[in-house]
Amino acid sequence: xxxxxxxxxxxxxxxxxxxxxxxxxxxxxxxxxxxxxxxxxxxxxxxxxxxxxxxxxxxxxxxxxxxxxxxxxxxxxxxxxxxxxxxxxxxxxxxxxxxxxxxxxxxxxxxxxxxxxxxxxxxxxxxxxxxxxxxxxxxxxxxxxxxxxxxxxxxxxxxxxxxxxxxxxxxxxxxxxxxxxxxxxxxxxxxxxxxxxxxxxxxxxxxxxxxxxxxxxxxxxxxxx
Amino acid sequence: xxxxxxxxxxxxxxxxxxxxxxxxxxxxxxxxxxxxxxxxxxxxxxxxxxxxxxxxxxxxxxxxxxxxxxxxxxxxxxxxxxxxxxxxxxxxxxxxxxxxxxxxxxxxxxxxxxxxxxxxxxxxxxxxxxxxxxxxxxxxxxxxxxxxxxxxxxxxxxxxxxxxxxxxxxxxxxxxxxxxxxxxxxxxxxxxxxxxxxxxxxxxxxxxxxxxxxxxxxxxxxxxxxxxxxxxxxxxxxxxxxxxxxxxxxxxxxxxxxxxxxxxxxxxxxxxxxxxxxxxxxxxxxxxxxxxxxxxxxxxxxxxxxxxxxxxxxxxxxxxxxxxxxxxxxxxxxxxxxxxxxxxxxxxxxxxxxxxxxxxxxxxxxxxxxxxxxxxxxxxxxxxxxxxxxxxx
Numbered sequence: 001x002x003x004x005x006x007x008x009x010x011x012x013x014x015x016x017x018x019x020x021x022x023x024x025x026x027x028x029x030x031x032x033x034x035x036x037x038x039x040x041x042x043x044x045x046x047x048x049x050x051x052x053x054x055x056x057x058x059x060x061x062x063x064x065x066x067x068x069x070x071x072x073x074x075x076x077x078x079x080x081x082x083x084x085x086x087x088x089x090x091x092x093x094x095x096x097x098x099x100x101x102x103x104x105x106x107x108x109x110x111x112x113x114x115x116x117x118x119x120x121x122x123x124x125x126x127x128x129x130x131x132x133x134x135x136x137x138x139x140x141x142x143x144x145x146x147x148x149x150x151x152x153x154x155x156x157x158x159x160x161x162x163x164x165x166x167x168x169x170x171x172x173x174x175x176x177x178x179x180x181x182x183x184x185x186x187x188x189x190x191x192x193x194x195x196x197x198x199x200x201x202x203x204x205x206x207x208x209x210x211x212x213x214x215x216x217x218x219x220x221x222x223x224x225x
Numbered sequence: 226x227x228x229x230x231x232x233x234x235x236x237x238x239x240x241x242x243x244x245x246x247x248x249x250x251x252x253x254x255x256x257x258x259x260x261x262x263x264x265x266x267x268x269x270x271x272x273x274x275x276x277x278x279x280x281x282x283x284x285x286x287x288x289x290x291x292x293x294x295x296x297x298x299x300x301x302x303x304x305x306x307x308x309x310x311x312x313x314x315x316x317x318x319x320x321x322x323x324x325x326x327x328x329x330x331x332x333x334x335x336x337x338x339x340x341x342x343x344x345x346x347x348x349x350x351x352x353x354x355x356x357x358x359x360x361x362x363x364x365x366x367x368x369x370x371x372x373x374x375x376x377x378x379x380x381x382x383x384x385x386x387x388x389x390x391x392x393x394x395x396x397x398x399x400x401x402x403x404x405x406x407x408x409x410x411x412x413x414x415x416x417x418x419x420x421x422x423x424x425x426x427x428x429x430x431x432x433x434x435x436x437x438x439x440x441x442x443x444x445x446x447x448x449x450x451x452x453x454x455x456x457x458x459x460x461x462x463x464x465x466x467x468x469x470x471x472x473x474x475x476x477x478x479x480x481x482x483x484x485x486x487x488x489x490x491x492x493x494x495x496x497x498x499x500x501x502x503x504x505x506x507x508x509x510x511x512x513x514x515x516x517x518x519x520x521x522x523x524x525x526x527x528x529x530x531x532x533x534x535x536x537x538x539x540x541x542x543x544x545x546x547x548x549x550x551x552x553x554x555x556x557x558x559x560x561x562x563x564x565x566x567x568x569x570x571x572x573x574x575x576x577x578x579x580x581x582x583x584x585x586x587x588x589x590x591x592x593x594x595x596x597x598x599x600x601x602x603x604x605x606x607x608x609x610x611x612x613x614x615x616x617x618x
Contacts, residue, residue: 059533059611080537087535098530098615102241114226115535159534 091160252509253556267495350433529614549599557591
């Protein structure tokens with residue numbers, strides 16, 4: 001069912017040029033991520049999975065091929081159009097959290113809502129709800145540098161959720177965490193998926209990938225499985 | 226992101242680096258302070274001169290040698306000076322209608338000596354009614370009389386400063402002073418009136434000519450009757466003198482003309498020094514650009530994150546531009562406040578005045594500097610590739 005697909009890549013290639021040389025980070029990649037899916041994109045470093053993540057995350061556009069976001073071709077979008085689409089449709093979770101320094105958790109979670117021009121009162125309400133959802137309801141006003149790694153990642157997840165995006169895109173979300181904390185974050189992702197969120201995890205970690213219901217393995221710029 | 230949120234983001238970033246922001250502001254503070262103070266000094270000087278002229282009394286007309294009195298080569302006016310007593314008579318005979326009083330005027334400077342004390346004074350030779358023309362008020366003694374002028378009498382009326390320098394607190398009346406080895410008797414003193422008058426010595430113009438070997442007049446000073454039409458009177462005087470001289474050999478100027486020329490010169494001077502001070506403002510702006518570029522590089526990851534969660538290039542550019550404008554505007558405000566304080570403090574020994582337009586200009590300039598030097602870093606920030614920015618360590 002086409003209507004259900006959130007992201008649809010159609011023969012997407014990405015070519016990089018380094019001086020005289022050129023190489024393809026992605027070659028004719030076609031894939032589809034549907035609403036409510038829990039997908040893992042796995043592959044070793046240099047396989048092209050980062051490039052794939054950037055294209056799914058609307059941070060980059062392909063050299064060739066089509067990227068359909070909820071049926072709309074975004075491959076010719078301008079930077080501003082991409083930014084607006086990212087704001088609405090993509091929630092990023094990074095390996096190194098990327099919180100704003102010396103800023104309260106609430107302010108960090110509010111950030112995407114600010115760019116969405118949501119009123120302050122509504123921003124605080126939504127951001128508070130999201131922080132409660134990730135289990136940080138009692139840490140609203142702590143500064144980001146006062147939090148543990150696990151807490152930081154929860155703030156980042158709350159931030160990814162706050163605009164109710166079509167996809168949560170997590171890049172090695174447990175990479176900077178110890179096993180126990182990592183497991184908690186995985187549990188959180190599972191919970192969110194059960195609530196109906198579409199989650200895409202990009203990792204080289206086979207164990208992490210196992211929790212996903214669907215796995216896309218990439219190697220040398222090609223989808224191999 | 227709306228403007229208020231962007232503004233908050235920018236001000237938060239500034240307060241996160243207070244010392245750096247303060248040092249960056251310092252450049253603008255010094256620049257704005259310098260510009261405002263220079264303009265204040267210039268304006269003060271202009272006001273001073275205007276006041277001095279007004280003390281002379283209004284409706285004065287000057288006949289001076291040469292084509293135009295002010296702003297021309299003075300040497301030319303001196304070497305080609307053809308102005309003489311007979312032109313005074315010509316004016317008296319042919320243009321008397323609107324004239325209240327007039328006096329020939331011979332101007333020079335001389336060291337004035339009394340016993341072992343000496344003082345360099347500006348010496349003016351005038352006619353017996355020169356006090357009426359020039360609005361001089363006698364403090365002690367009397368002014369020159371007609372017979373003294375006629376007989377080239379060696380008598381002098383001296384200004385307050387000259388009196389104090391040569392005679393201290395004792396009365397100078399009846400004492401003698403020496404100028405160019407000629408002995409003059411002091412017959413009166415003037416009331417205090419301002420620097421330009423207080424350091425003057427007035428003697429009969431006839432005596433001035435012989436003592437200092439001056440052939441011609443430095444000018445003729447004419448006081449018009451109250452309410453007399455200035456333009457018409459000037460033309461009458463011009464016609465009277467034209468009976469003897471070519472129109473290139475003399476000029477007739479109203480007090481307003483002279484004041485206007487001096488104001489113009491001072492205005493240009495004020496602009497010039499203000500402009501030089503403006504260079505420091507420019508340097509301050511370069512300081513802002515420098516720091517903003519550092520800040521953009523330092524916050525590459527933050528820029529990447531903001532872009533990832535939906536900041537458009539415009540959002541990012543606004544954030545950094547507002548930051549630099551805040552720094553320059555803050556610096557400008559502090560500079561102006563400091564200038565006001567300095568202006569207030571300076572009042573006791575020098576005349577300064579900060580005109581409203583200088584404040585507006587300084588504010589405008591400081592904001593302009595922020596925009597001018599903040600634009601490049603802001604564009605640089607907006608153009609950062611989010612992928613590269615997120616990877617930046």
